[in-house]
Amino acid sequence: MDDTEIKKLLKKAIDVRNNAYTPYSNFKVGALVIDENNNEYVGVNVENGSFGLTNCAERTAIFSGITSGMKKINVLVVVANTTEPVSPCGACRQVMSEFSDEKTIIILGNTNMDYKVMDINEILPYRFKL
Numbered sequence: 001m002d003d004t005e006i007k008k009l010l011k012k013a014i015d016v017r018n019n020a021y022t023p024y025s026n027f028k029v030g031a032l033v034i035d036e037n038n039n040e041y042v043g044v045n046v047e048n049g050s051f052g053l054t055n056c057a058e059r060t061a062i063f064s065g066i067t068s069g070m071k072k073i074n075v076l077v078v079v080a081n082t083t084e085p086v087s088p089c090g091a092c093r094q095v096m097s098e099f100s101d102e103k104t105i106i107i108l109g110n111t112n113m114d115y116k117v118m119d120i121n122e123i124l125p126y127r128f129k130l
Helices: 003-017 056-065 090-098
Strands: 029-037 041-046 075-078 105-112 115-118
Touching: 003 029, 003 090, 003 105, 029 056, 029 090, 029 115, 041 056, 056 075, 056 090, 075 090
Parallel strands: 075 105
Antiparallel strands: 029 041, 029 075, 105 115
């Protein structure tokens, strides 16, 4: 995947980020998942007054994909308005690992179009798997 392709994917995640529901933190996150059949699913973070019920953008996109029949993540992109490329939380990393393998491309980005490309073993070393 080259720089031009990655930036197109980042742009999609940046665009959907505007739909995030973040009345408490105002920290908007957007995510894009591409499955094994090149179907695309987007997600945003959705906050809740009971903070433990908040859902991250990455999990929202993954759950949308699973709902539509996705079995495997080929590419996952996540972006936020951060200085460096945004880093997923631990819960998201574990959910990502459930539907990823060593070929899954994970792109961490920000709204300045800075990015870092990783694989599941880099983002979650010694991950739990059955």
